[in-house]
Amino acid sequence: MLAVLAVGCAGEPDSGRRGTGPYEGSGPIRVVCSTGMVGEVVGRVGGDRVEVTALMGEGVDPHLYKPSPGDILALSRADMIVFSGLHLEGKMGEIFDRLGRSKPSVPLADGIAAGSLLETSGGQVDPHVWFDVSLWAEVVDAARDALAGFDPPYASQYAQNAEAYRDELIRLDAEVRGQVAAIPESRRLLVTAHDAFGYFGRAYGIEVQAIQGISTESEAGVHEINALVDLLVERGVPAVFVEASVSDRNVRALVEGCEARGHRVRVGGELFSDSMGPAGTLEGTYVGMVRHNVSTITEALR
Template sequence: MVCSTGMVGEVVERVGGDRVEVVVLMGAGVDPHLYKPSPGDIIALSRADMIVFSGLHLEGKMGEIFERLGRSKPSVPLADGIASGELMETSGGQVDPHVWFDVRLWAEVVNAARDALAGFDPSFSTQYARNAERYRDELIRLDAEVRERIGGIPESRRLLVTAHDAFGYFGRAYAIEVEAIQGISTESEAGVFEINALVDLLVNRKVPAVFIEASVSDRNIRALVEGCAAQGHQVRIGGELFSDSMGEPGTSGGTYAGMVRHNVSTITEALK
């Protein structure tokens, strides 16, 4: 199986168990919005029994490649099956693809992986169903943990400012206000107006910290820090968050749960 991101790869591995061998195209620190396939990626995709990706246009132009290859082999966009009423839109009408930041919502894609694997390999459908149920239960417990920890931040300090608008689902699910310099895709450019407006917000609200992202340049966030300093408000960089990719395999952020817990710890320590 070839999977687009680490988050998708983990879902397939957990549901498929020892029946699947997963290759992840976009590893740690890779921005899926801007990703361009290498010749090796094209070979891996052409040889794969199944392609699994997040969908909702997260993978940018790679989506066209997945769609084309889907004419000859199973090509599964996990998040496309989420009910439209659960999805968020930007002011420009784009669907926000960053659904994994609402852990309960991401748990819904587990069943999509289960159904895809059972359809491809029906003799092991019972095993896939059992693995999916186990993984979903873990995610529901993780969701409750995140809810409790974010709830410990004083309401007046629940403002998460990041480089690009990846945390909308996180904010909606866990009752924390989210602001970003760029839009949902890192292809968008931040202007002076957006940066100045956020500087004013940070100064007026006396927000103590802003956050950089592992897969996005920190240039604009540092501009916020400098802008606040020019107005006499010291705001610090509260830490680095995982947004569009997980950490390196074998590290604390190298699993989905580890990525989520790292982000929550970083946010709560900086804002409490």
């Protein structure tokens, strides 16, 4: 892998720049993206000018992701690399930085204003910004600017596509607000496997608690699970949720703990957190993923 990286960066001095541009090919521009959410943004903004490859598909945890030799080869052959940023992709960030010496390497979410970002008690930035749909709409502009800067002759096309997609996301944001508002206030408690839904809770007025921290590298202890059992019993919350890209082991322990206390809590469904659903399905799109999550949460908690 290191050899492939060395070839991909050969001849380019370490100037600290993110890429060289502008694009000199005839197209389509080969863009390798980290997650499906990022890939969708680039695909919607780039239209037929881009050929998008997303490395991390259904059920993949980006916090723990380790690239295959095929991934490294795809990255080295890409014209542009786009990733979420804010340290979501863990050690993959080192690879993106290295390749960024010779080609555009764009961290979409890094441009979000610091005042809009959430931090953990340990001072870490929460990278799961896509769960606030209005905040995720901001990265559409970052994709537009990156593509227009790399491929100036098509800047107006990118701007038009970005505006259409952003408008779609703003409508989705209003839809989510309406659905969550229908949950009785006393039941607005979302308990999940890991702390991916902080932005969702802040944006839509629902309390969020998680067994693990924002990275699945952290381990949950007995104390954390017992504290959540106490909270679920005290509030009479009817459901907790598993995640498609995270083991359900700890969530099942919560259910058993509540049962031992005489409170029946069920698994309300599976949420998509760090990855979207299967390609070719409604949940395999960003809008479809959000709608699935909100529908699952509201039906279980109401």
